[in-house]
Amino acid sequence: MTEKRERLENVALESAQRKGLNGLSFRTLADEVGIKSSSVHYYFPEKSDLTRTLIERYTQNFLASVDSIASQNWALRKKLKAFIAIFENVAVEEKLCLCGMMAAEVEQLDDGNRKLLSAFFTDTEERLVTLFTEHKDELNAELSAKVLARSLLAGLEGALLADRVVGDNHRLKAQKELFMAMLK
Amino acid sequence: MTEKRERLENVALESAQRKGLNGLSFRTLADEVGIKSSSVHYYFPEKSDLTRTLIERYTQNFLASVDSIASQNWALRKKLKAFIAIFENVAVEEKLCLCGMMAAEVEQLDDGNRKLLSAFFTDTEERLVTLFTEHKDELNAELSAKVLARSLLAGLEGALLADRVVGDNHRLKAQKELFMAMLK
DNA sequence: TTGCATCTATCAGTAGGTAGATAGAATATC
DNA sequence: GATATTCTATCTACCTACTGATAGATGCAA
Known part of the structure; x- marks a missing residue:
């Protein structure tokens, strides 16, 4: 991935987590990266391409964090704290989870992106189900x-x-x- | 309140709960009600006026429902079920809570509307605190x-x-x- | 010299918002 | 009671700003 492309993605992700997809325009994005809006179209022909990239990247990153936590030799308490810390780190920057944000805007997404968004939730839940199952002896609920x-x-x-x-x-x-x- | 104004508010609320504020334009709103967009400005000079009306009206309605539930001579279990049913009724129409939706768009609201939005959450929580306090003998948490x-x-x-x-x-x-x- | 990356210039569509006119209803004045 | 005035609700027409998107030229590096 080229350096420009990565900068575009970083800036776009930041903006989308704060202002949503509607608050993210090709022009302001281009300005912030220092190129012209038409050049952004070179990397992302349509806005839905940019959207897809953001969802995929965010989900990949997020699930990798979850998997990393799950694979540690920790008590459930420590794993849950680490999982919640992912959200705390988002909160301190006054951002939202990208997929939480886009969930509000779901009516403006195309089918492909809706499916990706849905997968963020179900895939994350799947990991958490495994986690709670493997540690069920540490639960008192x-x-x-x-x-x-x-x-x-x-x-x-x-x-x-x-x-x-x-x-x-x-x-x-x-x-x-x-x-x-809920923990013992 | 005139009949037209009420129709405008109803259509706008419906639309905002589905598509958010950004998906709600004066033109489409006007079309759905059968007048011109300039006539919508007669009732709501700026979009922030419409937004304020929607938040105020939704919050008022919501809190009235909560108060009504709280004032019944019911067990906590039944009251909680009734409270949750408010959200279930929103869900079956594939809508969101207006204030949940606007919370995602908060960066695009002016100060006044942000305060109203904040109050929706804190005022609702206040009622729930009272509810849980008054029924604390029915909780096992x-x-x-x-x-x-x-x-x-x-x-x-x-x-x-x-x-x-x-x-x-x-x-x-x-x-x-x-x-x-969590209930006994 | 081919292809990547960027530019300039532009388009059509939509946004919120305003100006000014108008028809009819309500109200005030003579 | 008739006339004049004001108010309500709407319209047409328009403005500026911004949106995503496209076409075609340009520079530059391998």
């Missing part, structure tokens, strides 16, 4: 791994959303407390 | 009312977001199970 996985991800996405509006981190903290309380 | 309130609202907002993308209602169901499991 009698809930299924699926319910825990889905609640955790949705809870963190919602917490990011609401915390940014209110301007604190109370909801992210609450989600953390909630899940920590 | 040792979590604070604040943590429960914040987790519940954020969890439901995130569940709406993700469920719409994935195309099922699994996350909303998971949130429901999660909170039902």
Whole structure:
């Protein structure tokens, strides 16, 4: 991948996590990278190409982090803290999860990108199901791994959303407390 | 309030809950109501005026529902189910909570509307704190009312977001199970 | 000299917003 | 009661700004 292309992706990702896809234009993106908007089209012919790249890259990165955490020889408590920390790091920059953001804009995505977006959620949940299943002896809740996985991800996405509006981190903290309380 | 104005608000709210503020234009709004876009400006001089009206109206309505539920002589289990049902009813129409949607677009709101949006979350949480406090003998979790309130609202907002993308209602169901499991 | 990367210039479409006119209803004045 | 004025709700027409996108020229490096 060329250096320019990577810079474009970095700037676009940053912008999309703050302002959403609608707040991301070829012109401002070009300005920030120091080229003309027509040159951005050289790398990403249509906006949906850029969108696809961002979703794919973000998902890949995110799942790699999750896999890395899961593969450690840690207690569930430590793994969950590490997972939640991914979201905390997004929050301190006043950004959203890219896929949480795009979930709000889903009506403006084409079919291909909708499927990629859906996969972010289901693939992440799949990993979490495995995690909760493998560590089920460390849980004192009698809930299924699926319910825990889905609640955790949705809870963190919602917490990011609401915390940014209110301007604190109370909801992210609450989600953390909630899940920590389920551990032995 | 005139009949036209109410129709405008209804159509705008519907549209905003599906496509967001960016997907809501004066022209399409006008078309759907059967007038010209300039006539929409007669009722809402600027888009931020329309936005403010929608947030205020949605919040008022939402809090009234919550208050109504809270004032019933019901067990906590039944009250929580009724609260969650508010979100389930939004989900079946493939919409989002207006304020959850706008939370994603918060960077494009002016200060006044950001404050109104923030108040939606804090005011709702306040009601939930009261609810959990008044019914604390029906809980078997040792979590604070604040943590429960914040987790519940954020969890439901995130569940709406993700469920719409994935195309099922699994996350909303998971949130429901999660909170039902906390009751005696 | 071929191909990559970038440019200039431009297009059609849409956005929010404004100006000014108009028809009819309501209200005030004589 | 008739006339004049103001208000309400709408229209046509237009503006500026910005959007994504395209065509074709240019420079430059392998």
